[in-house]
Amino acid sequence: xxxxxxxxxxxxxxxxxxxxxxxxxxxxxxxxxxxxxxxxxxxxxxxxxxxxxxxxxxxxxxxxxxxxxxxxxxxxxxxxxxxxxxxxxxxxxxxxxxxxxxxxxxxxxxxxxxxxxxxxxxxxxxxxxxxxxxxxxxxxxxxxxxxxxxxxxxxxxxxxxxxxxxxxxxxxxxxxxxxxxxxxxxxxxxxxxxxxxxxxxxxxx
Amino acid sequence: xxxxxxxxxxxxxxxxxxxxxxxxxxxxxxxxxxxxxxxxxxxxxxxxxxxxxxxxxxxxxxxxxxxxxxxxxxxxxxxxxxxxxxxxxxxxxxxxxxxxxxxxxxxxxxxxxxxxxxxxxxxxxxxxxxxxxxxxxxxxxxxxxxxxxxxxxxxxxxxxxxxxxxxxxxxxxxxxxxxxxxxxxxxxxxxxxxxxxxxxxxxxxxxxxxxxxxxxxxxxxxxxxxxxxxxxxxxxxxxxxxxxxxxxxxxxxxxxxxxxxxxxxxxxxxxxxxxxxxxxxxxxxxxxxxx
Numbered sequence: 001x002x003x004x005x006x007x008x009x010x011x012x013x014x015x016x017x018x019x020x021x022x023x024x025x026x027x028x029x030x031x032x033x034x035x036x037x038x039x040x041x042x043x044x045x046x047x048x049x050x051x052x053x054x055x056x057x058x059x060x061x062x063x064x065x066x067x068x069x070x071x072x073x074x075x076x077x078x079x080x081x082x083x084x085x086x087x088x089x090x091x092x093x094x095x096x097x098x099x100x101x102x103x104x105x106x107x108x109x110x111x112x113x114x115x116x117x118x119x120x121x122x123x124x125x126x127x128x129x130x131x132x133x134x135x136x137x138x139x140x141x142x143x144x145x146x147x148x149x150x151x152x153x154x155x156x157x158x159x160x161x162x163x164x165x166x167x168x169x170x171x172x173x174x175x176x177x178x179x180x181x182x183x184x185x186x187x188x189x190x191x192x193x194x195x196x197x198x199x200x201x202x203x204x205x
Numbered sequence: 206x207x208x209x210x211x212x213x214x215x216x217x218x219x220x221x222x223x224x225x226x227x228x229x230x231x232x233x234x235x236x237x238x239x240x241x242x243x244x245x246x247x248x249x250x251x252x253x254x255x256x257x258x259x260x261x262x263x264x265x266x267x268x269x270x271x272x273x274x275x276x277x278x279x280x281x282x283x284x285x286x287x288x289x290x291x292x293x294x295x296x297x298x299x300x301x302x303x304x305x306x307x308x309x310x311x312x313x314x315x316x317x318x319x320x321x322x323x324x325x326x327x328x329x330x331x332x333x334x335x336x337x338x339x340x341x342x343x344x345x346x347x348x349x350x351x352x353x354x355x356x357x358x359x360x361x362x363x364x365x366x367x368x369x370x371x372x373x374x375x376x377x378x379x380x381x382x383x384x385x386x387x388x389x390x391x392x393x394x395x396x397x398x399x400x401x402x403x404x405x406x407x408x409x410x411x412x413x414x415x416x417x418x419x420x421x422x423x424x425x426x427x428x429x430x431x432x433x434x435x436x437x438x439x440x441x442x443x444x445x446x447x448x449x450x451x452x453x454x455x456x457x458x459x460x461x462x463x464x465x466x467x468x469x470x471x472x473x474x475x476x477x478x479x480x481x482x483x484x485x486x487x488x489x490x491x492x493x494x495x496x
Contacts, residue, residue, distance in 0.1 A: 140267040144254055179244075202378055202436055
C-alpha cells in the first residue's frame with residue numbers, strides 16, 4: 001500500500017522509506033529543470049546571492065526546506081481569471097540534473113526529488129548524507145499527474161520559459177515510487193546489474 | 206485537390222488522445238501478470254488510468270507529443286505539394302488546440318517555432334499507390350523513447366556479431382538492455398535489417414504500425430520476433446525500469462536489400478504510449494482507426 005507523505009517532510013519519515021515503496025505526495029512542490037538548477041547553483045549555492053535575487057532566495061529557502069523538487073516541463077493554460085493551471089505534467093528525464101542535484105539538496109534541505117529514469121552516484125550519496133529520496137513518477141502519465149496538481153500557487157522566473165520556470169504547486173496524492181532511498185540503495189543500479197547478468201546468460205546460451 | 210485539413214486535425218487528435226486497443230489490451234495483460242502491491246503493478250495501474258483519462262477528457266496521453274510522422278499512400282492524380290501544405294496547416298491548428306505540444310526547435314539554437322513546423326518537421330513519407338483512395342498513417346514519436354533507439358553495423362570491433370539472424374538477435378537484446386526503463390517501458394521495438402543507415406531505421410519505424418498480435422509473413426522472422434519478445438522480458442527490467450515481468454509489449458522486424466559490404470540492424474524504440482492511427486478517405490467516407 002502507498003504511504004501518504006505530507007510536505008514538509010521530516011528526516012525521520014524519509015529514513016523510514018525504502019527502495020520500491022509507493023508514496024502519495026501531498027503539499028507544496030516546486031518544479032525545476034535545467035535552467036532552474038543552474039540558476040540555484042550559480043546564485044545561491046556557489047555564488048553570493050545578488051540583491052536582485054534576495055526575494056527569490058527567501059521563497060526557495062522557505063519552500064524547499066523539507067520540500068520537494070519536481071523535474072517537469074508542464075503544458076500550462078492561463079485561465080480567464082488570469083490564474084494558471086497544469087494541463088499535462090509528466091516527469092522529464094532526471095539525469096541532466098546529476099551535476100547539481102546533491103548540492104541543491106544539501107543547501108536547501110530538500111527531502112525529495114521527483115523525476116524519471118533515476119540518477120547516479122553523486123545524487124545517491126547526497127540522499128544518504130542529507131536524508132532525501134529520489135521519487136520516480138510514471139513517465140507519460142501526463143493528464144493523470146496534471147489532475148494531482150490541484151493548484152498553481154505561483155510562478156517564478158517565467159523568463160526562463162514555461163517548461164523551465166519555477167512553478168509552485170499544491171499537489172494531492174501525487175503517485176511516485178521510491179527508486180533511490182536514503183540508505184544508499186538504488187533500484188536503477190539493481191535492475192541494471194540483474195538485467196546485465198541475464199543478458200550475458202542469454203547471449204552465452 | 207479538396208481541402209482535407211480538418212480531417213488531418215481529427216487524425217492528430219485521435220492519435221494523441223486515444224490509444225489503440227491492441228496496445229491497451231497488451232498493457233492490461235501486462236498489469237495482470239505483475240504482483241499486486243509491486244512498483245511494476247502500480248506503474249501499470251497508473252498508466253491504464255491515464256489512458257482512460259486522456260480518452261475521456263480529449264487530452265494528450267503524454268505531454269511529449271513527439272515528432273509527428275505521417276505516412277501518405279495516395280492515388281495517381283493527387284498533389285503531394287498540396288497535401289504537404291494541408292498537413293502542415295493541420296499540425297499548426299492541432300498545436301493551437303493543445304492536441305500537440307509545440308515541439309519543433311531549431312537544432313543549434315533550441316529556438317521553438319511555436320507551432321510544430323520547421324525544417325523537415327513534421328516528417329512526411331509519401332508513397333503513390335495503385336488504389337484510387339487515400340490512406341494516411343500518423344505516428345507520434347516521443348523524444349525519450351527516440352533517444353533509446355540504436356543502430357548496429359555488424360560486425361564491428363565494438364560489436365562482434367555474425368551477419369545472420371543470430372547477430373540480429375544479439376543487437377536487439379543489447380539495445381533492449383541499454384534502454385533499461387528510460388524509453389518509458391514497456392515499449393515496442395521496430396527492427397530494420399539491411400538497407401543503408403537511413404532506410405534501415407525507416408523500415409524499423411514502419412514496423413511500429415503493425416498490430417501487436419499479428420504474424421510476420423516471413424516465418425523465420427516471425428519466430429525470432431516471438432523469441433525476442435520472451436527473451437527481452439526475461440531481462441526483468443519491467444515497467445518504467447522498476448523491475449518486473451514486462452519490459453516490451455512486442456518486437457516487429459523486417460528486412461530490406463543491402464549492399465554486400467554493409468549489414469545494419471536498426472532498432473526504433475516506441476514507448477508504452479504507442480500512438481499511431483490510420484485514416485482512410487474512400488468515396489467521400491472517412492474512417493480513423495487503429496492499425
